[in-house]
Amino acid sequence: MLIDSHxxxxxxxxxxxxxxxxxxxxxxxxxxIVVVGTDVETSQRALALAEAAENVFATIGCHxxxxxxxxxxxxxxxxxxxxxxxxxxxxxxxxxxxxxxxxPREQRAVFQQMLDIAGELRLPVIIHSRAAEExxxxxxxxxxxxxxxxxxxxxxxxxxxxxxxxxxLALRYAQFGFLVSIPGSVTYPNSDRLTAVVAGLPLxxxxxxxxxxxxxxxxxxxQRNEPAFLVHTAGKIAExxxxxxxxxxERTAANAATLFGLPAAAAGQRxxxxxxx
Ligand SMILES: [Zn+2]
Numbered sequence: 001m002l003i004d005s006h007x008x009x010x011x012x013x014x015x016x017x018x019x020x021x022x023x024x025x026x027x028x029x030x031x032x033i034v035v036v037g038t039d040v041e042t043s044q045r046a047l048a049l050a051e052a053a054e055n056v057f058a059t060i061g062c063h064x065x066x067x068x069x070x071x072x073x074x075x076x077x078x079x080x081x082x083x084x085x086x087x088x089x090x091x092x093x094x095x096x097x098x099x100x101x102x103x104p105r106e107q108r109a110v111f112q113q114m115l116d117i118a119g120e121l122r123l124p125v126i127i128h129s130r131a132a133e134e135x136x137x138x139x140x141x142x143x144x145x146x147x148x149x150x151x152x153x154x155x156x157x158x159x160x161x162x163x164x165x166x167x168x169l170a171l172r173y174a175q176f177g178f179l180v181s182i183p184g185s186v187t188y189p190n191s192d193r194l195t196a197v198v199a200g201l202p203l204x205x206x207x208x209x210x211x212x213x214x215x216x217x218x219x220x221x222x223q224r225n226e227p228a229f230l231v232h233t234a235g236k237i238a239e240x241x242x243x244x245x246x247x248x249x250e251r252t253a254a255n256a257a258t259l260f261g262l263p264a265a266a267a268g269q270r271x272x273x274x275x276x277x
Contacts, residue, residue: 137172
């Protein structure tokens with residue numbers, strides 16, 4: 001039982017074999033896949049995939065790279081799509097000052113607009129943050145204080161996707177109601193900063209993701225990533241934490257189910273069989 005909390009199965013990388021990729025995911029033990037939008041078109045396509053398969057869910061968002069291309073029409077379309085029952089979060093949204101593919105001013109404006117939609121609809125957020133650590137934290141702290149009064153008490157506010165920061169920052173996010181998601185790069189050599197996060201963050205605050213088609217874990221590194229490869233990432237996390245793969249899989253799946261408000265069946269829970277093997 002595993003949940004891929006972040007992948008882009010709607011991207012053209014999967015156009016020739018999307019059904020086979022999904023089949024391999026279910027066979028590898030995944031119970032749910034969350035397909036993440038990055039602009040209007042990929043959000044629409046994510047939702048179409050989610051509507052065609054019971055255990056696939058979608059998120060709607062505008063990636064910071066795409067911020068400069070979002071106009072009023074696009075914003076309205078995203079806001080409209082976000083109300084669909086198979087949409088479980090706003091994302092991915094955030095700031096990327098490493099590549100600055102959109103000007104920072106526009107990134108900030110779109111990030112705030114997306115946070116406003118999430119707050120209005122009470123949807124959690126999936127955050128992309130690169131070379132913008134302190135500013136992202138400040139913006140999210142402010143948003144969190146606005147939405148928390150209406151937020152269900154035990155539901156996280158969002159997730160830091162593909163986390164690349166220090167353990168101290170991960171713990172700050174964990175403290176104010178965010179989860180931290182671990183990508184396949186934890187299996188690479190020289191990933192000391194990420195392995196420290198995996199070892200030091202409480203499992204209750206952790207998600208796992210592929211970010212497919214990117215960042216394939218070892219031994220598939222260099223290939224197109226796909227949700228079935230999540231087992232390698234879970235295996236590495238279990239090793240680093242000296243826990244079983246099953247503990248890592250079940251806990252991170254339960255975390256994802258709570259964050260995204262997934263139905264029990266999608267989280268792979270077997271009624272009345274808690275603890276059976
Ligand atoms: Zn992504």
